[in-house]
Amino acid sequence: MTASLNDIAARAGVSVKTVSGALHGGSARMSEETRQRIKEIAEELGYVTNFAARSMRQGWMPLVGLVADDLITSPFATEIIRGLDGAVRASDMAVFAMTLSGHRNVGSILDEMRRFRPRAIAYAAMYHKSVDLPAEFADTVGVMINCRDANDRVTSLVPDEIGAAIEITSYLIEAGRRNIAFINLPGILAGELREFGFRQALDHAGIDGAGATVLPAVGKPVYSDRAPSLVPVHVHDLMKSRRPPDAILCGNDRVAMEVYAALRRSGATIPDDVAVASFDNQVEIASRLDPPLTTMALPHRAMGRQAAQILLAEDRPPVGVQKLPFQLVERESV
């Protein structure tokens, strides 16, 4: 079916070793003429390296495994994969992604991944959370992306939620807003941390508790897009209250989308009456809202890139949690 080094060697009348050297330019030096001839024959026969065979000697396939929560099926995945892929390609490797979706547990999918003998494995979560990786897999996973190991046995890369919340809240305050409502994502780590940062920024600015309303975007304490949204009723109530907010901070861009609609219904204009800001910078949403949304962009791409650095580095860095900064994207909603 597919041509092998042997086929080329036979055709060229040299040994496989010579062909291997010619194509993959090992230290073996040979007449440039022979090398050229071999390359031509390889081309002619449609030869492509057999990584499986090569890996028998090397011990691993030129792959970086990415085991994901349910990530691949989420729009956020794209940026993490882009970042990882770009960096990994530089080392002539490819990213091989598998999704946990139907699986019972993390261990079984990690074992599935290991069968392909990747050089290293990263674990990524769809949203920032704490993951309890079974002890026996602490060595298998080289880095955790967008989540942290509950037992701190694996180097983790997570977005700096607190910093981002402080930055965006301060930004709203600097824009003159004094009564900020935060429609947060309840029951998830990212939400807790952001609320912490939010309150800290308000404290720092000397704004009292009355100006620090925090409301849940959904009823259930679970992150699920299926859960019925509380956004319309919250916004309605806020705007009808004795002291309506002059800014609404949203848990993510989709919440912001709903906030936009609800504000319009209540007759408020953005940003004149109420400024709106958010977290995510989700492709195709944030920039297309009317007015375009000011939001803190998640460092997905950077986490992917950084993960590659860690995985492919000669020596593992000391285990720890690295917080990567969000980026403020200023648009017209503030």
Next chain:
Amino acid sequence: MTASLNDIAARAGVSVKTVSGALHGGSARMSEETRQRIKEIAEELGYVTNFAARSMRQGWMPLVGLVADDLITSPFATEIIRGLDGAVRASDMAVFAMTLSGHRNVGSILDEMRRFRPRAIAYAAMYHKSVDLPAEFADTVGVMINCRDANDRVTSLVPDEIGAAIEITSYLIEAGRRNIAFINLPGILAGELREFGFRQALDHAGIDGAGATVLPAVGKPVYSDRAPSLVPVHVHDLMKSRRPPDAILCGNDRVAMEVYAALRRSGATIPDDVAVASFDNQVEIASRLDPPLTTMALPHRAMGRQAAQILLAEDRPPVGVQKLPFQLVERESV
């Protein structure tokens, strides 16, 4: 590092052949006791099959390659991959995706993929288009997803654009709309086909040309989300015209998003004054618009599933273009 069959055999005091038979339960039968003991040792040693080694005999890795346009980085990818992955897993294989993004040409990435010796390769495009696959790769690619081979040498799976346009247009007509504007995606195959279906449905209903306005969503005849949008001005002009439309059909859900905003600015309500309908059913957008958007859902998942069937079938079906139906998702915008 990793345990091999040899290690297990040594520990169990049997031959590798016996271990292989015990773990992968080939035709080889043996005492249930031995098999059990071997399995325990394997577990204890943390053995996982080495697919690379196995593939040396089989000739291929248990992989289905997915070479994509730029697909992986698009939210649409998710459903195609889900469909493909689900079906492929049933045959104990995994999907291995690679993106064309930085590459010069299709050929080079197909060769890169071939180095991993996948069982079969699918080619997928981000949006429905015609792809001119170099002749020498016609055999390499088993099926084309969301695009068709310009030379009809490869089986292709594409959405039934014409059918979808007819269905949604008829739906609008049945809802009593008589003056439908279509803000289409210019310069791409999907757009052309939909316009054809749109006009056909109007003709069939006996609605004359005056009720069939087709306008481009963007200026450049290229599908790009970077291109400046013409939607706001088109909607403005339409609503100011002597005979404003009672329905607007949109090229995709993001166009619909902009149409919503523009209609609100002009004071029109949805669906009372103007019904809005679209194509895509993009996750997180269509259902969250206010009011939720009636749209024709792209058959991405079905194309992925179907692709797996074709790739893994014993015998290849006769080459041809299979059109998969969209699904009408009725919400409140009509």
Next chain:
DNA sequence: TTGAAAGCGCTAACAG
């Protein structure tokens, strides 16, 4: 029922 041995395609070590 189990063992021994060959061989898949490649690279690395060793000879020539």
Next chain:
DNA sequence: CTGTTAGCGCTTTCAA
């Protein structure tokens, strides 16, 4: 500078 050979881990054929 080039050829020969061994061996990676596995499955498969042939023997026992």
